[in-house]
Amino acid sequence: MLWNVDGVRITRVVEHVMPFAVDFFAEATPAHVAAEPWLVPDFVDSRGWYLMSFHTFVIEAGGRCIVVDTCTGNSKDRPLIPEFDHQRRPFLADLAAAGFVPESVDMVVCTHLHVDHVGWNTCLEDGRWIPTFPRARYLFGAADIDHWSNSEDPLHASAFADSVQPVIDAGLVEPVVADTSLTAEVRIRTSPGHTPGHLSVWIGDSCVITGDVVHHPIQLRYPEWTASGDLDPDAARATRRELLAAAASTNALVLGTHFAGTSAGRVLLTEDGYRFAPETAG
């Protein structure tokens, strides 16, 4: 998938898609999902489970190549999630086939430091985790570095150890403390709630890469729903409402970090709340 927004090219490279049960959102019931038949087949499967995509967006702007989120990675020890555990996926070959060899990447933005957003930061070579993108500056929310470097959560502590600490040790990380422009067009904005140092990426006011501010298109119908993993649900709700209102007000192209299908659409504000209008590439 490829989009052009205000002279900026954005390419999606998918690592994998997997289904999640309805209770991924604590407030959701099968009836809620069944009441949104437009979600099938791109966003909900025939059993009524959410389809979640794990993909990278590559932004080409101002002569820079920026990778946003690095999925789950290969060879990682993740016994708690079989779909993430010691995988052998062709993601780097797919990224290269899309035109992006690791050496061509100037920046890596991890919207946050959860296990499914940091995986390809590193690769295993001769028993050591080394940075996958050797020329890149890696931008992580400073509050996420603080939080996850002190976490005892077994899943995310191991992700920090094998996919974050090695790039810190290599001197490649720039902690992000506030909204920051990466090029004339591309700006990262702090969007806390899901995690304390969460970041979203905007192309002017014309396009937003959500990160995990929104996990699934059904959350446009139910912005109050909390996702599994929202560390501060109230802050996450407030940030989600702010992002959706901003995207609706400028008719921005929304690129969902876990949206399956084309991953893209617009936020429409109706008398009955928000609607998601999926969009193909272009």
Ligand SMILES: [Zn+2]
């Ligand atoms: Zn995620």
